[in-house]
Amino acid sequence: MQIIHSFKLILLVLALCSCSSCEKTIPDNSNGEEPELPKGDVTIYVTTNNRSQDFKKQAADFSSKSNMSPTTIKLNPAERFQTMDGFGAAITGSTAFNLMKMTKENRTKFLKETFSPTEGMGQSYVRISIGCSDFSLSEYSLCDTPGIENFGLTSEETDYVIPVLKEILAINPDLKIMGSPWTPPQWMKVNNLTDLQPFNSWTSGQLNPAYYDDYATYFVKWIQAMNQNGIKIYSVTPQNEPLNRGNSASLYMGWEEQFEFVQNHLVPQFKAASLSTKIYLFDHNYNYDNMADQNGYPMKIYDAGIDSEVVAGAAYHNYGGDKAELLKVQSRYPDRELVFTETSIGTWNDGRNLQVRLIDDMREVALGTVNNGCKAVIVWNLMLDTERGPNREGGCQTCYGAVDIDISDFSTITRNSHYYIIGHLSSVVKPGAVRIGTTGFSDPGFIHSAFENTDGTYAVVLLNSTSASKSITLDDGKQHFTYEVPANSVISYKWNK
Known part of the structure; x- marks a missing residue:
């Protein structure tokens, strides 16, 4: 790192702070000591797509001048939308394995950077699999021996996932955890609901209606077992990607099956066990995999009269269709929640190219997704290695993680787009925040969301997708500040009212 002499540093600071409303940049850490953070009315994080600013923490001051700027975004806290639950990534078996390969010191440093509300990004919501996923160390369920009495956690949970979750919870005790199954035990599967023949495969098949009660018990036992290990489960989905027969661990579950299983088996057992865990339906693509009879999947279940105490809403992925589907669902069922639970980057979409x-x-x-009503955003694997693993045949062998760790040393980390997009939300938008309205500046190249946090702070996350920088003013009605937003960048702001 370039050494900055005292005189040059003074000149740099003077140049950057020649006016009360300009940004203040953290000086380079040239001697290995922690740099003194800039002080100002507004905390700012900046990432440019060329990494010239890499989640760089800065500050700005309110302006004492009258605001006449034509590029003003004015907050309207009277216009209120959804309450936010949080943002994060999946702690898959592969992610947990890679994290446990790190030294304790390096792992703690990374987890603090990612999850600490005070020392890091403050990511606050993770997703884990109930049994195996396509990013587990093997294919398994939590009850491979027939008979629900044979339920039990496996070494993947006890040696990898649970220890990692405990470390994260020590850093962020308010972490929310969602669980999703990729497949039930094989002995619960049949080839179809007409023949009802045994289907001894991890891939595809359907849930035998004769085992609906046992499978509901499976969920309850899993939530209770995790709780006994200090892991509280905030939410579940009944099936990951219920319309996808092709994943290495998968199950087909049409909307009518899901309605029957959830309404008459899962919900009653949750209530009987006094569980507070929320249920989110569907957990699949915007376009319902182009299956005409499954179109509007969660809305069909709502129309059928699903429980509204335990069933909170629906979860979506973006591997097909358009996010406008979220607005369609929200407009029809405004009292039902929406969460976004999976998206991937990989070789097919230039996943390591931040630009x-x-x-x-x-x-x-x-x-x-946030502007279309989602109260949580969760991406896929938090961490994969530089060989896109551990992965398995039949699963995604072309996926990257939100971060990738070098398999040669399990120390060097490359941060990819998903790490930044979640971090820019979680760093300033805290659980319990309410998304609020804005008026004023509008440009197709600029997209933003504004929030009011429970601690009395405002937060704005802004994307500049244009090739030119622009001076943007944020105004909350009492105070305002101006910031020069770099080209092709994401900016997060937070300030006290």
Whole structure:
């Protein structure tokens, strides 16, 4: 790192802070000591798609001058939308394995950077699999021996996932955890609901109605077992990608099956066990995999009269269709919640190219889903290795993680777009925040979301997808400040009212 002499540093600070409303940049850490953070009325994080600013923490001061700027975004806290639950990534078996390969010191440093509300990004919501996923160390369920009495956690949970979750909870005790199954035990599967023949495969098949009660018990036992290990489960989905027969671990579950299983088996057992865990339906693509009879999947279940105490809403992925589907669901069922639970980057979409992915993923995944009503945003694997693993045949062998760790040393980390888009939300938008309205400046190249946090702070996350910088003013009605937003960048702001 370049050494900055005292005189040059003074000149730099003077140049950067010659006016009360300009940004203040953290000086380079040239001697290995922690740099003194800039002080100002507004905390700012900046990432450019060329990494010239890499989640760089800065500050700005309110302006004492009258605001006449034509590029003003004015907050309207009277216009209120959804309450936010949080943002994060999946702690798959593969992710947990890679994290446990790190030294304790390096792992703690990374987890603090990612999850600490005070020392890091403050990511606050993770997704884990109930049994195996396509990013587990093997294919398994939690009850491979027939008979629900044979339920039990496996070494993947006890040696990898649970220890990692405990470390994260020590850093962020308010972490929310969602669980999703990729497949039930094989002995619960049949080839179809007409023949009802045994289907001894991890891939595809359907849930035998004769085992609906046992499978509901499976969920309850899993939630209770995790709780006994200090892991509280905030939410579940009944099936990951219920219309996808082709994943290495998968199950087909049409909307009518899901309605029957959830309404008459899962919900009653949750209530009987006094569980507070929320249920989110569907957990699949915007376009319902182009299956005409499954179109509007969660809405069909709502129409059928599903429980409203335990069944909170629906979860979506973005591997097919358009995020506008979220607005359609919200407009029809405004009292039902929406969460976004999975998206991937990989070789097919230039996943390690931040110049491409930062802008697209911020527009479509982060701000796109939030502005369309989602109260949580969760991406896929938090961490994979540089060989895109551990992965298994039949699963995704072309996926990257939100971060990738070098398999040669399990120390060197490359941060990809998904890490930044989640971090830019979680760093300033805290659980319990309410998305609020804005008026004023509008430009197709600029997308933003504004929030009011429970601690009395405002937060704005802004995307500039254009090739030119622009001076943007944020005004909350009492105070305002101006910031020069770099080209092709994401900016997060937070300030006290």
